[in-house]
Amino acid sequence: MKRAKNQEALTDKLQRGGVPEARQLRKEAGDWLKQRRADAGLSQVDLAARLGLKYYTFISQVENGFSRVPTETMAAWATELGLEPAAFAKHLLLYYEPELHRLLFGAKK
Numbered sequence: 001m002k003r004a005k006n007q008e009a010l011t012d013k014l015q016r017g018g019v020p021e022a023r024q025l026r027k028e029a030g031d032w033l034k035q036r037r038a039d040a041g042l043s044q045v046d047l048a049a050r051l052g053l054k055y056y057t058f059i060s061q062v063e064n065g066f067s068r069v070p071t072e073t074m075a076a077w078a079t080e081l082g083l084e085p086a087a088f089a090k091h092l093l094l095y096y097e098p099e100l101h102r103l104l105f106g107a108k109k
Contacts, residue, residue, distance in 0.1 A: 027065030029095035034063045036081045050080045
């Protein structure tokens with residue numbers, strides 16, 4: 001329920017024209033991802049190992065808004081975080097490509 005409220009708040013913010021810059025949206029996505037990782041009981045090192053990443057610092061970069069989850073690895077991230085891949089990708093699209101998200105899924109009223 002909390003996630004749905006967060007998504008609605010972000011959608012409302014975008015509709016009002018208060019579109020934060022891409023870096024801020026990536027940071028918000030990173031905060032969301034960090035919480036999902038914590039909910040899964042994983043450290044950055046744990047998640048990196050499960051994803052087959054050589055360096056855990058990539059997880060840190062994503063969570064701090066300096067990078068994005070690559071599209072081709074979203075399903076793996078979702079699986080390791082115990083989330084449904086399509087819903088995971090749809091949620092990240094709200095942060096990474098808000099206009100595309102709006103075009104594909106419409107705006108929630």
